[in-house]
Amino acid sequence: MAELREPIYLEEKLKEIQGTGRLSYRSKSLPTWCPGCGYFSMTEGVTSALNQLGLAHKDVVIVSGIGCASRFPFFMDTYGFHTLHGRTLPVATGIKLANDKLTVIVVGGDGDGFAIGGGHIPHAARRNVDITYLLFDNGVYGLTKGQVSPTSVMGFKTKTSPYENRDAPLKPLMMLLSYGASWVGQAYAGQPHQLTDLIVQAIAHRGFSYLHILSPCVTFDKTSMTYQNLNLAVRDLPANHDPSDMIAAMTQAMDVTTPALGVLYREERPTLNDTMDEITRAAGGKPSTERAAVA
């Protein structure tokens, strides 16, 4: 039997939220996601994170691809670039490389990232581009109304897999670990506080941060990756998990039946912009890590 919890009073909650200031990061546009979509938690998480980190609106660029995440930049009061399907990471790399002072956050889904975009992920990760990649895994193509995706589970029936999906799904966490990402974490839209906390950590990390967010598609997946199923399946990482231990991280990443939530792996190493400065010095030039914004 579900526990009865304290009633939450809307007005008080609203005041509380307004008090934090995180709503200022929201634009006037209303989101177009389906009610119950994990992107709402994500929005909450990102606004909280930006607020907690005290980042100026003008210094944040949110880059989205094509998918349900596309519209995210429009809902935020920051600079944004809604790019092409699968091409968020190159654009984000270009933005960060051209202006070190910007905080670049990339949002996209599993199709955008691992189907068409799969070829770009290894390079953003191995170069340690100092951006944050929030990857929403709902195991389906939502915007185009329900096709199978690279992370769909076996047996999943969709419009393009009417005889059940027979392709083994990718294991994104293992891939990102092997690509050399310097921060790899996993979160769940059904646990919004933890999600927010992990988003803060991901953005704060200096280097390429990959946060894999399990986020059910309430409209097109009623059987497989649902809140019901995931609520039972997810677990936190063991308390003694050492995020600097790659083997331990891989071991946790391999477990897709009971996904582990938290920071799987973390290391500090020079970012792409750092190496660019090193190259500039090696060439005898002066690093222009300052790029003055037009007054």
Add this chain to the structure above:
Amino acid sequence: MSDTDIQIAICGSAGDGTIAAGSILNQAMARAGYKVIAFDVYPAEIRGFGECIACSRITSAQVFSLKGQSDVLVSLNDGHAIAHVPEVRDYGAVIYDDAPISTLKEGQHISAHIKPAQLPYGLPMRELSERATSAAKSRNMVALGYLAGLYGMPRKAFHETITGKFKGKAAAIAEGNVQAFDAGYAEGEAAFRLDFIELGPAPETSSDAVMMNGNTAIVEGCMEAGLETFFGYPITPATTILEMLAARLPKQGGRVLQTEDEIAAIGAAIGAGYTGARAATATSGPGLALMTEMLGLGVMAEVPVVIFVSQRGGPSTGMPTKTEQSDLNLAVFGGSGDAKRIVLAPTNVEGCYRCAGRAFELAEQYQTPVIVLLDLYLSNRLESVSGLGKTRFAPNLSKGLDAWAPNEAYQRFAITDDWVSPRAIPGEPGGIHTVTGLEHNQLGRPKDTPEIHQLMTEKRHQKVAPAIRHADLSTYKRFGDEGEVDVGLIAWGSTFGEALEAMLQARSEGIRCAAMKVVMLSPLPVDAIRSFCADCREVLVPELNYQGQFANLLTGATGCEVHRFNRVTGRPMQVEDILGEIRRLAKVIKTERRFVAA
């Protein structure tokens, strides 16, 4: 009057130092004050003994192409050079090694193939090289020296060039090469000359001219324009742009990244352009094909970016080491939808420099992608260029946030009277906005109503229309006879060089002739082209593609009828071929006139 016009082809096998000899010849003569145009042919294979040709045309007056026939052929390897003997004109010279080390069957020595009207000059290249440097390796220097001595080329300029080339290596190496050169020079000087090739005095006593090819000129333009970020993916013939910038751009604090593919390259360049940085990429036809989706994004999001495209034989993988002009359609129209962008096509090496720099200005000014379209021939053609640094490019032509009224909510895509919106860049307060590939309203919010799409499409097209009237860049130019002419040529890219020479020759034969180069292909200077066509009885459009892509563009935009002259040989257009066509048209006109008069 002694007008110099000597074209020398040095032909050898990979490893013979053919290209190096050509390079020294070019630089020395440029240094001595002559005008030089050169083109090298490399073997297609990486290893092996493929054929190399270094071809140089040395003149006192400015010319615009290489001649169909050379005046001199220097053979460093008869096996390869024999096939090129027919390319030497009558009463031209063939220089070869007359003391090979192994027995040859009949016909294996080049002397068997020298035509009755050609003059043979043999010297013991290998022997002289071994005497000078105890190795046969400097045969190329011996041959070069012989050539120089034969025609009285300025020895000092060669010594300086050779020494400069080996600066940083052991002194003995430079000395050995100079000695080998001198040994050849002495032989050449003493040789009894039977050809009628004369080297006249240089137009200038000496010069700071440097030999540069199109790709290098592009890089110079980028450096001068303050390029900040460059992203590229290796592809022939654009790879050297990436390589040169990788070495040079960091010296002035810029950043170069070799991406995982062309899509990433253009994506990153657009990302960088979005932040207000000057950004570019370089590729060839196949890469541009991959980039077209991103191009559309750049157009739709009104982000400045520059793409250098060096065309090669197509379609598909095509002919990576051969030249062609068949990507015009792709450059001007490639990508989904009405994606209007600016396309520039320089016609010579200096033009590459100017178009490169201006491209950044145009991209910023009109907030749109700019493609600079050249071809393999122009990328690799060397020309003596001087005074590059005199052209300055504006550091920032962006209409910025300061043009926006401060108390109004910022609209990134506001409609203004010149259709260009004030542009905020990330990091600027008061300019927050999101750009998107979706159709959008003035705020930049996705919107697909009929009125919005009509309005925004018009904006994206109209804003670039004034580009044809650039104050500092010739988007088109007319040469030759003024007023009404019988035959008018319209050409673009490197083919314009051959067209110009053909026109000048036609005029000297009494044909009323003019030529127009079109440098801006999009937007197209329609009025100028129309009025040029009105002056011409017949219009001839030579280009290196089969479908007549430029002719189609012209006729589509102006309605003018043109004669097409299409070649897809993988080689540059020949002046003789264009001239033949001009003569043919002139004859037709003459006949018509006589008929009408009668």
Add this chain to the structure above:
Amino acid sequence: MAAPAHHVIIGNGVAGNHAAWVLRARAPDDRITIITIGALLFYDRYQLPQVFRGKHDWRAYLVHPPSYYEQNRIAVRRKCRVTHVDAERRVLTLAHREEVKYDTLLIASGGGGYLPANLIEYRPLFHSFNTFRAAMATARALPEEGTVIMLGGDILGIDVAYNLVDTGHRVLLVPHEQSFWPHKVDPSERPQLFEALSGAGIEVVDEAPVERIEAGENGAPARRVVLADGRELTGDVIMPFYGLAPALEFIARSGVDIERGLLVNPELKSTDAHIWAAGDVCQIWSADENAYRFYYGWKNVKAMGELAARNMTGSEQPFQTFIDETLTVDRAGRLHSSFWDYD
């Protein structure tokens, strides 16, 4: 149908070229190659004295333009020196180590200027006149109204001497027993011939052996000839004309019989079945004289070349000369040699 034969001709003079033209007419499909150490196509050597009249463009001396050789498919391998002829394998080797196979070979390499033994060391100080290059070098070394010291004075030299005088130069002729070669002149006739020369302005010095030759420097005359009796002659250029000697080093090891020239039968065939000879290089068996003998002069040489070509392609005709080998003095007092006649 036999495969096309390869006819190779060594020598690019009157004999070799006339042979080539006849060969082409008689064997339209055969290959014809002329091999020569010279750099030029066939030119009219008799015109070479024109260099003293300023005619310095070699193209004006050509007998046929280059297109002629292209159209008639006659390959002219210039600057190629034959170093060996392997008569057994029918392969000849060029100096640059190229081997050329032939079916028939015509030696028409002519002769070079003969120098008496005691003058060989002075070769670098002489100017010859047997090629365009030599003629040009002579013209360049000879100033206007300059002086030529001519040694010997064979019939080629006499022709040059006349041209030199006609163009305003001075000629000092040092006689020798080779004077008027190849004409056989009775000693009693020599004085009147020298007188005829003097009459034309050629200064004939008293005959004496040459002791030594010197080059002058720093303002001194360019050349000095010291005769055995102590007389000194000074001039700008020294030109030896002691007759011709056939050039035959390359054929030496081939096995064909050689005396002073290459020995051939009246059909111009050598002792090898595939090798013929024509022109100044060969000695033809004369039954009348019971000896091998040379024939000189353009008309003879042309006839030999054409005959050799015919015999190389199936004929078997003997050589016949129609030249009267006399040296005469015409009414104007000028010498006339039948060897100077040409069409």
